[in-house]
Structures are given as structure tokens and as C-alpha cells.
Amino acid sequence: MASVEVFTRRFDVHGKMYSHDLREKTFADWPFREDCNCTPEKMAKAGFVHCPSVNEPDVVCCFFCLIELEGWEPDDDPWYEHLKRSPTCGFLTMKKDLICLTVPEFYLLEKERLKIYVRKVCHKKMAHLRDEIDMLLGLTDTLAHLPFVPSSKRDVHLSPHLAYCEVPKPGNFHNAEGGLRGARVMSL
Known part of the structure; x- marks a missing residue:
């Protein structure tokens, strides 16, 4: 094509x-x-x-x-x-x-x-954009499986909360209610 x-x-x-x-x-x-x-x-x-x-x-x-x-x-x-x-x-x-x-x-x-x-x-152009999104979400999924290693003192007290972040899988953008899925920042 x-x-x-x-x-x-x-x-x-x-x-x-x-x-x-x-x-x-x-x-x-x-x-x-x-x-x-x-x-x-x-x-x-x-x-x-x-x-x-x-x-x-x-x-x-x-x-x-x-x-x-x-x-x-x-x-x-x-x-x-x-x-x-x-x-x-x-x-x-x-x-x-x-x-x-x-x-x-x-x-x-x-x-x-x-x-x-x-x-x-x-x-x-839409097909190209879909491919880019899938690639980026694939990278996000890969990163989500890596262990969190704090890089500063500030990050040390964040690490327990990051365990609760939800990262969507490629192609899985919406939750059951139809809203957008994504990482949630937990209040500290």
C-alpha cells in the first residue's frame, strides 16, 4: 500500500x-x-x-x-x-x-x-497513529513489569504507593463503565 x-x-x-x-x-x-x-x-x-x-x-x-x-x-x-x-x-x-x-x-x-x-x-494516518499508540502502550506494559527502584530520597517514600498504579494493556483503553483507564496517582 x-x-x-x-x-x-x-x-x-x-x-x-x-x-x-x-x-x-x-x-x-x-x-x-x-x-x-x-x-x-x-x-x-x-x-x-x-x-x-x-x-x-x-x-x-x-x-x-x-x-x-x-x-x-x-x-x-x-x-x-x-x-x-x-x-x-x-x-x-x-x-x-x-x-x-x-x-x-x-x-x-x-x-x-x-x-x-x-x-x-x-x-x-489513523492506522499509523494506532500503530504508534499500540507501540507506546506496549512499552508502558513492559515498564509496568519492571521493579521500581527509587532514585532519590523523595522517591523512597513513594515506592509503596506505586504498587497500586494500574497501567492499561495495549488496546485496553476503557474500564467497565466506559471511562478511560489509566494510571491513578494515589494520595499521600
């Missing part, structure tokens, strides 16, 4: 990819050519842009819904594969040819494309 930076770069560049010819030009190094169902022309017609990497030479991305597909076989049908994995893609569901769209219709399409981009970036 692409990073936020890659999504942003693709969103910016793919705004120009409403043109079939521009999409087809991205397939200059496409591994499937003759005697294949997934030719550059058919891939571009299905809304795909070729986005190869060193390890994945057959990665494509829809310029509209930003879905990535890889692992193409010569007999794969690009339109069918796109529709199967992204049935609500605005490009696939367009009722008119691009050159026949009115300005308001094109505006609505671009608005939908922007919503898809924002949704994907937000999901990516």
Missing part, C-alpha cells in the same frame, strides 16, 4: 490523467503487450496509470479511485478487475464520455476524487 506522500503525489499528477492518451503513455515499460488481454490501451481505458517500482513492475493505480492492483496475468481483463475491486469508482460509473461532460459534472467528479484522496490519507 502506498504511503501518504505517494498518495499525494499521485493525486496531484493523476488530475491530468482524465486523458486516455496520457494514461496510455505511462505504460511505456508495461510487461504485457501483444497476445494479452491487459494491453496498455485496455489498461488506460479502464482508468489505470502504470506506477512500477523496482520490485513490482506491474503495479497500476486508478487515477480516480487510487486503487492499486498488481500481479497481472496476460489474460486478466483490466475493466473487470477494476470493477470487481472498486465497484463504486466514479470513473467506471461515468455515464458520458469525458469530452461530453459539462463543467458542473466535471466539478462533481473532481469533488468525488478529492473525497476519495482525503479518505485514503486519513485512513493511512
Whole structure:
């Protein structure tokens, strides 16, 4: 899955990819050519842009819904594969040819494309944040099992009270009443 930076770069560049010819030009190094169902022309017609990497030479991305597909076989049908994995893609569901769209219709399409981009970036950032939280809570859980060693005279009289601190486990943020769990400081 692409990073936020890659999504942003693709969103910016793919705004120009409403043109079939521009999409087809991205397939200059496409591994499937003759005697294949997934030719550059058919891939571009299905809304795909070729986005190869060193390890994945057959990665494509829809310029509209930003879905990535890889692992193409010569007999794969690009339109069918796109529709199967992204049935609500605005490009696939367009009722008119691009050159026949009115300005308001094109505006609505671009608005939908922007919503898809924002949704994907937000999901990516939320997943990253969840991973960070789980990692930090894992560290907290690990630290909770370490013995408390006072480092100053002030800490010596705190040590009996720290035995009662409750530290939540990763993913266990709420108590039975729905409130947030966490370490409680005991009054001295």
C-alpha cells in the first residue's frame, strides 16, 4: 500500500490523467503487450496509470479511485478487475464520455476524487497513529513489569504507593463503565 506522500503525489499528477492518451503513455515499460488481454490501451481505458517500482513492475493505480492492483496475468481483463475491486469508482460509473461532460459534472467528479484522496490519507494516518499508540502502550506494559527502584530520597517514600498504579494493556483503553483507564496517582 502506498504511503501518504505517494498518495499525494499521485493525486496531484493523476488530475491530468482524465486523458486516455496520457494514461496510455505511462505504460511505456508495461510487461504485457501483444497476445494479452491487459494491453496498455485496455489498461488506460479502464482508468489505470502504470506506477512500477523496482520490485513490482506491474503495479497500476486508478487515477480516480487510487486503487492499486498488481500481479497481472496476460489474460486478466483490466475493466473487470477494476470493477470487481472498486465497484463504486466514479470513473467506471461515468455515464458520458469525458469530452461530453459539462463543467458542473466535471466539478462533481473532481469533488468525488478529492473525497476519495482525503479518505485514503486519513485512513493511512489513523492506522499509523494506532500503530504508534499500540507501540507506546506496549512499552508502558513492559515498564509496568519492571521493579521500581527509587532514585532519590523523595522517591523512597513513594515506592509503596506505586504498587497500586494500574497501567492499561495495549488496546485496553476503557474500564467497565466506559471511562478511560489509566494510571491513578494515589494520595499521600
